[in-house]
Amino acid sequence: MNFQRVTIGLIVLLVAGLAGSFYMNWKTLRLLQTTKAFVESAVFAEAVAACEKAQSTTPFKWNGGKQTAVIGLGSVRLNKDTVIASYTLFADGVYCDFNPIKRTADIGSNFLERELF
Structure with missing residues (x-):
């Protein structure tokens, strides 16, 4: 009888612990999504x-563009100590990566073959 009570008690504690961890x-x-949305709106x-000012053979025209999209804030980890943030915009087939730290923009036409900062 004591074994059953102990087992049920442990199961209840396990379920409560799992529920608490999922809630946290x-x-x-949600907090990280809110922070990311705030940073993206501040950087946009x-x-x-x-x-639009970046020098490139393919001009980037956000204003007046027919097809524009915000890819969003992302990051690339070069090594364990270096993380490079980038904010990516797309307008009429041209991708632009903006580095919010250095405040520089890099334009490319192929999303997968772009060079990141």
Whole structure:
């Protein structure tokens, strides 16, 4: 009888612990999404301006573009100490990566073959 009570108690604690961990994970993900949305909205105008001013053989025209999209904020980890952030915009077949730290823009036409900062 004591074995059954101990087993049921452990199962209840396990379920409560799992529920608590899933809840904390959910809260953390919502906080990170909110922070990411805030950073993206703060960087957007500067990214558009830098991308339109960037020198390239393929011009980047956000204003007046027929097909525009915000790819969003991303990052590339070069090694364990270096993370490079980039904010990517797409306008009429041209991709532009904006580095919010260095405030530089790089334009490319193929998403997979672009050189990141």
